[in-house]
Amino acid sequence: MxxxxxxxxxxxxxxxxxxxxxxxxxxxxxxxxxxxxxxxxxxxxxxxxxxxxxxxxxxxxxxxxxxxxxxxxxxxxxxxxxxxxxxxxxxxxxxxxxxxxxxxxxxxxxxxxxxxxxxxxxxxxxxxxxxxxxxxxxxxxxxxxxxxxxxxxxxxxxxKLLADVGLVGFPNAGKSTLLSVVSAAKPKIADYAFTTLVPNLGVVAYRDYKSFVMADIPGIIEGAAEGRGLGTRFLKHIERNSMLLFMIAADSDDIAAEYQVLISELEQFNPELLEKRRVLAITKADLIDDELEAEMRVTLPADVPSVFISSLTNKNIQPLKDMIWKALHE
The missing domain is CATH 2.70.210.12 (GTP1/OBG domain)
Incomplete structure (x- = not known):
């Protein structure tokens, strides 16, 4: 759209x-x-x-x-x-x-x-x-x-969009691709920053005919809370989500550092956002081998459930849904 x-x-x-x-x-x-x-x-x-x-x-x-x-x-x-x-x-x-x-x-x-x-x-x-x-x-x-x-x-x-899960990440973290894989939503997808200029909603089918609503929020960059990039225009939509799915690409130079930047931007915009339940998905896992994945896993934040996924190969998509469902209903 x-x-x-x-x-x-x-x-x-x-x-x-x-x-x-x-x-x-x-x-x-x-x-x-x-x-x-x-x-x-x-x-x-x-x-x-x-x-x-x-x-x-x-x-x-x-x-x-x-x-x-x-x-x-x-x-x-x-x-x-x-x-x-x-x-x-x-x-x-x-x-x-x-x-x-x-x-x-x-x-x-x-x-x-x-x-x-x-x-x-x-x-x-x-x-x-x-x-x-x-x-x-x-x-x-x-x-x-x-x-x-x-x-x-x-x-x-x-x-302010109402959704169960809000996707939080930098541009090109794979948020739109994930939404297109797990739901019928058809967000714009390309290999350049700020492909998503509007929030997109999708209904994700789960086990036993259950479902939840996922919202793809336009990408955050460092300084977004101060108006850089798309600024705070879409951060407000995250306020209504029941939980937040943080998404960071596996080819990131420093996953832990990127995660902290995302946390910092949300805290500056509204500290109450940090009270929401979180799950961390490392995307584009098809770009790395098992050995590198194991090395990266030990660097991930210990206070948030995490999983390596690939929307291209469907790697761990169902385990990700399970983690989201658990977070939504704990």
Whole structure:
């Protein structure tokens, strides 16, 4: 998928509907010229609502929708008839979408489940009709409430991908290749840095019809947390992954050093990322022989489960899945 098809940040102006005014009508009929108040209530103004949709994985469809306007409530009528509610506007968003106040950055709502509905910008309440204000001493109230105004606000919608496993590694570590082998995802693959410019998701089949979701996050380079390379643009997606699969190529000059650089970049971006469970995969194991693999194994970090794999030959792909499943369910 082209990079311009993945949109994880949009800013929209939301305007909810104003409430309808209450009616100050009085009942009139032949033989009953002085009937009591029968003004109905005004209708509620339309809400702007976010709804989770598991079929979406980008905010692309909202990229050019800069203004979202809900309908106004209608005024109340005679005979205690309430006014119609204003038409709601429902914005369908991917799971993992967060809405923030554009000025303060404060989180307003978060969508994590399919079908979940949350009111983003509430419509104004309809006014009460004059029937509500009659008393023993005021049998003919001339007052009815006006409807409340709607709300106009700028909102930022930000997507953080929801996945079980996030792939973390330098460019050309083999992340996209692994995803293409273990799932039906078809990420772009080439032998140059930053082939992956957008996150890719794939469903990985496991034993006994089980499965988990894997996310290929664009490659990290040293200094990414400070804005180098692709910077922090995609690091935020790692925050939502249940566990992290670190991937380092077997032809690396120093696997342990590369691993520490990756750890450092994540820590600078968000120290809480280091609390996630980790697995380390040494990729492109088809490039080395058994003797060299044994020598390299003793240099690997002792605090993280590790395995040598080859997406080209399928070496240890199933053991890798087993390690991931175990980490996900410990």
């Amino acid at each position: 082209a990079s311009n098809n993945f949109i994880d940040y949009v800013k929209v102006c939301c305007r909810s509907g104003r409430g309808g005014a209450g009616s100050h009508h009085f009942f009139r009929a032949k033989g009953l010229p002085n009937g009591g108040p029968d003004g109905g209530d005004g209708g509620r103004g339309g809400h702007i609502i976010l709804e989770g949709d598991s079929q979406l994985w980008t905010l692309l469809h909202l990229q050019y929708q800069k203004h979202v306007i809900a309908g106004h409530g209608q005024g109340g009528g005679e005979n205690l008839r309430s006014g119609a509610q204003g038409e709601d506007v429902i914005l369908h968003v991917p799971l993992g979408t967060i809405a923030r106040d554009a000025e303060t950055g404060e989180k307003k709502v978060e969508i994590t489940e399919h079908g979940q509905r949350v009111i983003l910008t509430p419509g104004g309440r309809g006014g009460l009709g004059n029937d509500h204000f009659k008393t023993a001493t005021n049998q003919a109230p001339q007052y009815a409430q006006p409807g409340e105004p709607g709300i106009e606000e700028w909102v930022v919608l930000e997507l």
